[in-house]
Amino acid sequence: MTVDEKSPHAVSFTKPSDLEFRVERTFDHPIERVWAAYTDPALIPQWWGQGTTVDRLDLRTGGGWRFVSNPGTDQESAVSGDYLEVSPPDRLVQTFGMEGPYGRPFTQTIELTRVGDGTHLAITSRFDTTEERDSVVAYGAQKGAIGGWLRLDAMLKRLAAG
Amino acid sequence: MPVWFLRAPIDSREDETSACALLTAPADAPILNQMVHYSPVDRTFAALADPTRRAVLERLGQGSATISELAEPFGMSLTGMKKHVRVLEEAQLASTVKVGRTRLCSRGPRRLDDVREWVDLYRQMVNEQLDRFGDLLDRTKGESR
Numbered sequence: 001m002t003v004d005e006k007s008p009h010a011v012s013f014t015k016p017s018d019l020e021f022r023v024e025r026t027f028d029h030p031i032e033r034v035w036a037a038y039t040d041p042a043l044i045p046q047w048w049g050q051g052t053t054v055d056r057l058d059l060r061t062g063g064g065w066r067f068v069s070n071p072g073t074d075q076e077s078a079v080s081g082d083y084l085e086v087s088p089p090d091r092l093v094q095t096f097g098m099e100g101p102y103g104r105p106f107t108q109t110i111e112l113t114r115v116g117d118g119t120h121l122a123i124t125s126r127f128d129t130t131e132e133r134d135s136v137v138a139y140g141a142q143k144g145a146i147g148g149w150l151r152l153d154a155m156l157k158r159l160a161a162g
Numbered sequence: 163m164p165v166w167f168l169r170a171p172i173d174s175r176e177d178e179t180s181a182c183a184l185l186t187a188p189a190d191a192p193i194l195n196q197m198v199h200y201s202p203v204d205r206t207f208a209a210l211a212d213p214t215r216r217a218v219l220e221r222l223g224q225g226s227a228t229i230s231e232l233a234e235p236f237g238m239s240l241t242g243m244k245k246h247v248r249v250l251e252e253a254q255l256a257s258t259v260k261v262g263r264t265r266l267c268s269r270g271p272r273r274l275d276d277v278r279e280w281v282d283l284y285r286q287m288v289n290e291q292l293d294r295f296g297d298l299l300d301r302t303k304g305e306s307r
Contacts (some may be wrong), residue, residue, distance in 0.1 A: 009234040025235060049220060140213070146235050147217030153231070154224035 013142045023145040024122035029156040034119040035089035047151040203276040209253035226268040
């Protein structure tokens, strides 16, 4: 776990191995809420962006998920995967595939850790080859995480306000 | 005078105004005239041309945020984020208000209608061309066989 003491909300981006990249940051919200943000089909559309809807979310080991972005437009696209490990509220392992000609699915390990009243969130994406990892990184994974988590933070703020 | 031309005089702005103008002004534009030549749709596209500003805009679509809330995830200085927010403000995509010692940013009054209009016109033009090409193909069908 990497936390910058001076700016804990800064998004850290690292490459722990030749096959992985990891993004992480801290949120000033309880771990149960952050877990729900990734696993509650009612919450996903509130921060994922691009009008995303949840087509399927079967939260159990061996279950699967499918999210559709820009539904009903000519920009429609989908991401989907299987749940490999579901251990609320601190560990979710899933495959993540972009449907269409965008390469093979990779494996995401989502780890949540209590930090005071807040939560540290780390997502490690693991690929079969370095080339696949690098192409996803080049596609803008780091900026994508920063932007997505800005919206996630906004949603957590709304939930906290009741 | 068009509304978009109305802006606070430079000297009432904080020091990042000039740096902000440099972020968006075309390299060959005479400094004095740049705002005159800059139409609202130019400013909108310039504001949207940066991934950080698009992320900030999407964030503001969900509710207000302070400059530091926006800056920290990017690992950016407050001054750096203020420059980005100023570009969004000039495109009227964001607005800010000072609350105590912090500056609160919100969604601005414009809603990208100008971008939609431009895209719609472009698509209409391309579709008309394709229709004409299709008609041509229909008319000449079989002629080359």
